Amino acid sequence: MNPPLPAHWLPGDRLPDVRLRAADGNAVTLHGEFAGAPVWLATPADATAASRLPAPSDGVVALCVGPAALDVPAPWRAFAADPAWCQGLGHALLWQADENLRLMACHALPLALPPAPFPTEQPLLPEQTVRIAPVLQIPGVFERELCEALIRHLDIDCGGGEASAVLVLENGRQTLQIDPSVKRRRESFPRDAALEARMHERVLRRALPEIARVFQFGVQRRDPFKLLAYPEGAGYFRAHRDNDTPDVAHRRFALSVNLNAGDYEGGEFRYPEFGPHRFSPATGTALVFSCSLLHEVLPVHRGTRYAMTTFLG
Numbered sequence: 603m604n605p606p607l608p609a610h611w612l613p614g615d616r617l618p619d620v621r622l623r624a625a626d627g628n629a630v631t632l633h634g635e636f637a638g639a640p641v642w643l644a645t646p647a648d649a650t651a652a653s654r655l656p657a658p659s660d661g662v663v664a665l666c667v668g669p670a671a672l673d674v675p676a677p678w679r680a681f682a683a684d685p686a687w688c689q690g691l692g693h694a695l696l697w698q699a700d701e702n703l704r705l706m707a708c709h710a711l712p713l714a715l716p717p718a719p720f721p722t723e724q725p726l727l728p729e730q731t732v733r734i735a736p737v738l739q740i741p742g743v744f745e746r747e748l749c750e751a752l753i754r755h756l757d758i759d760c761g762g763g764e765a766s767a768v769l770v771l772e773n774g775r776q777t778l779q780i781d782p783s784v785k786r787r788r789e790s791f792p793r794d795a796a797l798e799a800r801m802h803e804r805v806l807r808r809a810l811p812e813i814a815r816v817f818q819f820g821v822q823r824r825d826p827f828k829l830l831a832y833p834e835g836a837g838y839f840r841a842h843r844d845n846d847t848p849d850v851a852h853r854r855f856a857l858s859v860n861l862n863a864g865d866y867e868g869g870e871f872r873y874p875e876f877g878p879h880r881f882s883p884a885t886g887t888a889l890v891f892s893c894s895l896l897h898e899v900l901p902v903h904r905g906t907r908y909a910m911t912t913f914l915g
C-alpha cells in the first residue's frame with residue numbers, strides 16, 4: 603500500500619525529504635541536515651517579505667525556501683528547492699514543524715503575532731526508560747474533527763455498537779461469545795464509506811511511511827477498521843496478544859487511535875511483559891505495536907474511551 607504524494611501538505615503530514623541549495627551553491631538535504639530540532643519553514647511572497655521574516659523562537663531552525671535562495675535576516679537560512687515540493691507547502695506562509703519534521707501549524711505571512719513555541723518537555727530519567735515497551739506513537743494521524751465525526755458515527759449511525767465478543771473454539775467449532783473475563787466494550791465496523799475512505803487515506807499518508815521507516819516493514823494489507831467504546835465501569839480488555847490464533851496469524855502490527863483523550867480516566871494501554879508504564883496517546887495519535895506483544899486496556903473509571911483500531915500485515 604503506497605501513499606500518493608499530496609499536492610498540498612496539511613498539519614499532521616511529515617515532510618518528504620528534499621535537496622536544499624544555498625545561494626553559494628552548497629546543497630544539503632532537509633532530513634539529513636535539519637531533522638532533530640523544531641523547524642520554521644517560510645515561503646515568503648517576494649524578496650521584501652523575505653527580508654522581513656520574524657525572529658524565530660530559541661532553539662528553532664529557521665529555513666526560508668522557494669524556487670530561489672532569497673536574502674534573509676540571520677539566523678534564517680535561505681535555500682532553493684524543487685518547485686513542486688515548494689508548491690506543496692503553499693505560498694506566503696510560515697509553517698511550524700516538530701523535531702520529526704512533521705508539520706504542526708501554519709500561519710499567513712506577514713504574521714500578526716509571533717507563533718506560540720511548542721511546550722518544552724522534561725526528559726524522563728534514565729531509570730524510567732529501562733523497561734519501556736517498544737511502541738510507536740504517531741501524532742496527528744487523524745484530525746480532531748475526524749475523531750469527533752467517528753464518535754458521532756458510532757453513537758448515532760451505528761446505534762452505539764454491539765457488545766464485543768470473542769472467538770471460542772468448542773468441539774472443533776468456532777463460535778462468538780461474550781466473555782467478561784476477557785473484555786467488555788462496545789464496537790462496530792464503520793457504516794459510512796466516506797468516513798472509511800478518510801481514515802484509510804490518513805493511515806496511508808501518515809502511519810504507513812512511519813511504520814516503514816521505524817520498523818522497516820512494508821504494510822501490504824489491513825483488517826477492517828473497528829470503532830470502539832469503553833464505557834465507564836464497563837470498559838476494559840484484559841492482557842492478550844493479537845495474532846496467537848490461526849485466523850489472525852497474518853497480523854503483524856496493531857494500530858489504535860484514541861478519539862477523545864482527556865474525556866475519560868483509566869483506559870490506558872499497558873504492556874505487562876515490559877514493565878508498569880501506561881500509555882494514553884493524545885487524540886488523533888496512532889499507537890502502533892507488534893501484535894506479538896502482550897497488552898491490555900485498563901478499566902475506564904470515568905467517562906467513555908472511544909478508539910479506532912485495525913491490524914496491519
Ligand SMILES: O=C(O)CCC(=O)C(=O)O
Pocket residue numbers: 830839844858859897898899909910911
Ligand atoms: O482499545 C483499543 O484501542 C484496542 C484494544 C485491543 O487491544 C484490541 O482490540 O485488540
Ligand SMILES: [Fe+2]
Pocket residue numbers: 842843844856897
Ligand atoms: Fe489487542
